[in-house]
Amino acid sequence: DAGVIQSPRHEVTEMGQEVTLRCKPISGHNSLFWYRQTMMRGLELLIYFNNNVPIDDSGMPEDRFSAKMPNASFSTLKIQPSEPRDSAVYFCASSIGPASEQYFGPGTRLTVT
């Protein structure tokens, strides 16, 4: 199994640009999570999908952030427009069920200048 796949691994963009992060969960996993990790705030849950349906998006910082899961094998996290304070590492994780062991992808390191 290839594990959770994220792309790109690194993204550098200018303030105001649109950024799209991609995630492919482990096959057979029904739950998908997007997290953000910063030195100041640690790991924060942004949004949780179950069976492709967003269940909890209370962690999405503001309307500039949006996430979709069009099918069981693909999810995107979009930031539009991006700001320097969005610079962080964004992780995608998946699990068989919502309370099961979570498996993390390698992350996308986002730098907004």
Add this chain to the structure above:
Amino acid sequence: KQEVTQIPAALSVPEGENLVLNCSFTDSAIYNLQWFRQDPGKGLTSLLLIQSSQREQTSGRLNASLDKSSGRSTLYIAASQPGDSATYLCAVRLNDYKLSFGAGTTVTVRA
């Protein structure tokens, strides 16, 4: 709101010594608790998951205990090796999906 604390923030030990990593949480009504390892610039690797009904869980040199009533979990790593150097994160699950993470303990094992 669930607060998860990991002390110490950093730990340095000589190779071969046993490691003891502590995690405390404020709300004892947890669903389960998961320990992760994070290497610099990498994602999180799941080490152990302990259900709320369990007292401990073991995997190889790793043993994690859980005391819900006192709001504590401890991760023991026996006979540490330089390859064990990493940041170890504790995460508590309150409901059926949401994990609350501690800030982690950064471990250095000196050869």
